[in-house]
Amino acid sequence: TQLLEQSPQFLSIQEGENLTVYCNSSSVFSSLQWYRQEPGEGPVLLVTVVTGGEVKKLKRLTFQFGDARKDSSLHITAAQPGDTGLYLCRHNQGGKLIFGQGTELSVKP
Amino acid sequence: DAGITQSPRHKVTETGTPVTLRCHQTENHRYMYWYRQDPGHGLRLIHYSYGVKDTDKGEVSDGYSVSRSKTEDFLLTLESATSSQTSVYFCAISEFRDSKEQFFGPGTRLTVL
Numbered sequence: 001t002q003l004l005e006q007s008p009q010f011l012s013i014q015e016g017e018n019l020t021v022y023c024n025s026s027s028v029f030s031s032l033q034w035y036r037q038e039p040g041e042g043p044v045l046l047v048t049v050v051t052g053g054e055v056k057k058l059k060r061l062t063f064q065f066g067d068a069r070k071d072s073s074l075h076i077t078a079a080q081p082g083d084t085g086l087y088l089c090r091h092n093q094g095g096k097l098i099f100g101q102g103t104e105l106s107v108k109p
Numbered sequence: 110d111a112g113i114t115q116s117p118r119h120k121v122t123e124t125g126t127p128v129t130l131r132c133h134q135t136e137n138h139r140y141m142y143w144y145r146q147d148p149g150h151g152l153r154l155i156h157y158s159y160g161v162k163d164t165d166k167g168e169v170s171d172g173y174s175v176s177r178s179k180t181e182d183f184l185l186t187l188e189s190a191t192s193s194q195t196s197v198y199f200c201a202i203s204e205f206r207d208s209k210e211q212f213f214g215p216g217t218r219l220t221v222l
Contacts, residue, residue: 040216097142099151
């Protein structure tokens, strides 16, 4: 099983700060998804990245897929309390849908 | 929002008792999944279904069984619950097996005492 390592595991910041979370593997991804999960709810898809070097933006969130397609990052600019949640990366390995363990983000007002 | 409901939303039970969790969808998606979520482990696949009466094991299937008698319903059964099965259980659906998007239900919090 191709593991997905996410870092950091926990992140607590003040409103207005910037942050980056990472998703890494030793193997190449065909594609990678980022999900966000709010407390008490199921995960919701944010974005899919497919091409090496690809950058996608979703308002204050910037997603990047590594050139070698072995890693991905999520950067949040000027974080807000509403960004609080668990951020999960996921990929499809031969039909098996593998999730990373997640980064738990807390943004304090 | 995708039409996925889970029942019950919360359950407390005792070790050794059988438990059945239900997932119901109104999207007519072919694929349905059961995951468990535990701190530090992310989401781990228990079982999935690729059609009525067609199911397969995931990475943590021991102690769990599933059934799908109708497209819209996917049941997860713990034949004899253990404390290690205390977790939050999520159902998900997708239109295709290699679909990049899964839609998740709201989760069931199960506590086994």
